Amino acid sequence: MNKFFQLPGRRTARALMAALTAGLVGLSGLMVTACGGGGVVPTTGVQARTLSPEFTSRKAVAYSPFRSDNRDTETITAAMIREDLALLKTGGFTLLRIFDSSDAVAKLLLQTIRDDKLDFKVMLGVYVASGNTTFSDAEVDRGIALAKAYPDIVLAVSVGNETMVSWSFNKIDPAQMKTYISRVRDAITQPVTTDDNWAFWAAAPNSILDVVDFAAVHTYALADSVFTPGSWDWQQTGVAANQRAAAMMSAALGKTRADFTAVRSYLDDKGFKNMPIVIGETGWKAVASGGETFRAHPVNQKMFVDGLASWMAGSTAKPTSIVYFEAFDEPWKGGDDKWGLFDVNRKARYVIQNLYPSSQWAAGSYTTADALYYVPATGNGTVTASRYSVYAEATTAGEARPTETPLWVGWNSPATAYAGEITSSSASTDAGHSLEITPSPESWGWGMIAALQTSAEDLSQFATAGNLNFSIRTTYPGSIEVGFLTGTVTEGSAYDVYMTLAPGQYGYQNDGAWHTVSIPISAITPHGAMAFGMTDPSKSKLDMSKVTNPFVIADRYAVTGKSANANVRVPLQVDAVYWSK
Known part of the structure; x- marks a missing residue:
């Protein structure tokens, strides 16, 4: 489209995001073989549940099936889900993080996987809403029912999405979140967590740490470059222009690792050295839709994902698994769209094109030289146009x-x-x-x-x-x-x-x-x-x-x-x- 604009992302939006990998070698590198498991939770003595080896070895991606610009009026069908799962299966993405326990999406997805005997596992979401206990209680009941009905498919359950970080748009008090998490955990056998931003997890109260089996941490260097631009040096103006894209992406990955390290250090200091950390969301946009000028591009997206893979392949200080945000673009998100490994038309972006035949590629041909980087504005001078x-x-x-x-x-x-x-x-x-x-x-x-x-x-x-x-x-x-x-x-x-x-x-x-x-x-x-x-x-x-x-x-x-x-x-x-x- 030709509009001259940029929109800010809703970071949860900014509900929002989730994370994983790309490039045949890169994507394979993000398949982690270490098993999860938190050991004994120090304060309560509750035995932490171990993450399944299938959870930690499968390539994970956040999945939502919405294709229109209004998810509230869109009807999701089993045929749409089958089309999406066939694409994801070809690329080897067989662990899906979903965000709620609705009949319209979650139940339909799980039914389709079971009915079609598809090799997919799911990290189920339970979406609780601030100020709406009636809805939240019903959602908790739905999540419990689905986890019990599909124990062979649902490997873990996450209660809440970015509800406790300071900037949350769906803010819920930790005491209330503890109640929701405990209700779910007491009723099912799978490991349970809550997904939240790294800044929450790096200061999480014991009331939450005592009732989760692993930490599901969100980290978005790209979004932080817009909303908290001083948090890392994305512009890299001290680097020559022909090296600036690589320097920016290296710094982005450094910020991601630093966020993880902050959480790991905090958990260790609190006595939770055995608690696994899963990166529940991270990613990079292929197209600027929320102010990511000079940053969002298909090549930059691939550089970020390949960097995640290198981190997972070569470091001992790393998360148990990474969930990439997200599988497909979702236009309803407006300024928070364009994170997808696929565009909304289900065409594979540059980041994963080596996993698919060219007939399934999104438009555009790229090389590493096409990566974006910051160029200081020179200004128009006095605007003399009418x-x-x-x-x-x-x-x-x-x-x-x-x-x-x-x-x-x-x-x-x-x-x-x-x-x-x-x-x-x-x-x-x-x-x-x-x-x-x-x-x-x-x-x-x-x-x-x-x-x-x-x-x-x-x-x-x-x-x-x-x-x-x-x-x-x-x-x-x-x-x-x-x-x-x-x-x-x-x-x-x-x-x-x-x-x-x-x-x-x-x-x-x-x-x-x-x-x-x-x-x-x-x-x-x-x-x-x-x-x-x-x-x-x-x-x-x-x-x-x-x-x-x-x-x-x-x-x-x-x-x-x-x-x-x-x-x-x-x-x-x-x-x-x-x-x-």
């Missing part, structure tokens, strides 16, 4: 586009809003695709930006005679805020430049139909103010030569007149965002 398009499918003669692909990301962490690309109605002024922005507000409201991560644009020529334009369709109640931002937080110069927009102003309506909004820049700039956290007015001031967020949409309740904790979550579809003069 149109500067931030997000638009149609191209306009003579227009300018941002120096780098904007990252659409919500304010704060966890984010207070999420953006996903959806198919647009023909009524849109830029029909084809649009962004659906879904608020996930805090007590004060929410915000979403189109951010330039490494550059700033000189849009000074739009200051006096320019307009900010966009199309919007929503039934969002009351007023919203729109505008842009100049300067940067790191330099102490960030300056908010946005105004309140009420229905009926500048073409905006919230009646559920598409409308075109056009606001003079000169009408927005008088509302500017120092950005949150800025303290020096000599730095934090309007600077149209340094626009770093060329579009902002938000709702701070105190500004728009809503009450605190209004919790408005009505989505807004946005399209054709551009500056004009």
